[in-house]
Amino acid sequence: MKLLVATRSAHKMVEIREIMGHVPGVELLDLDQAGISPAPEEEGLEPFDTFEANARSKARYFHARSGLPTVADDSGLEVDALDGAPGVFSKRFAPGDTIGEERDQANNRYLLELLTEVPDDRRTARYVCVAALEDGTGQGPVVRGTVEGLITRAPRGSGGFGYDPLFYVPELGRTFGEATPEEKHARSHRGDAFRGLARALGEGA
Secondary structure: OEEEEOOOOHHHHHHHHHHHOOOOOOEEEOOOOOOOOOOHHHHHOOOOOOHHHHHHHHHHHHHHHHOOOEEEEEEEEEEHHHOOOEHHHHHHOOOOOOOHHHHHHHHHHHHHHHOOOOOHHHOEEEEEEEEEEEOOOOOOOEEEEEEEEEEOOOOOOOOOOOOHHHEEEOOOOEEOOOOOHHHHHHHOHHHHHHHHHHHHOOOOO
């Protein structure tokens, strides 16, 4: 089974390959391998206010372009002291038009600024990832994964991406930025979601 992974994020693609790459009978293809070049309308594929709706939107779009069974995910950080923000706007949280790693750094600085006066015991947060499969039936599984943590007062570690250097996992005793890839995948929201997707496909994980 060839399964298209609908993401333009190299970081995310690496993680998904590490999480699902061992599933028997499944060959993961990225968008480049499937010959799907970037198109302007891709910027408007996540207009919804839930991770589930955004993930389904992306999966349907890239399934239509490729004809392949397609999995897409939408993920983000929910901070309790910010009433669940940034949520579905995690990628575009900080003001400005930076991209890539500069965008990650701007988001992290902005988050810390908003939480300056929040005491340590109220800096609770969770990462959320929703993975959706579109196989042409409209009935593909949608799986949610979560991991609970705390937001630190300064970045710690250089691993991972996004908010990982600020996301402290008590079970690990370190941030995702400090964790090894294996440690992160075993506990992360994305690991949780994509292992659930593998089980839903009947392939095991």
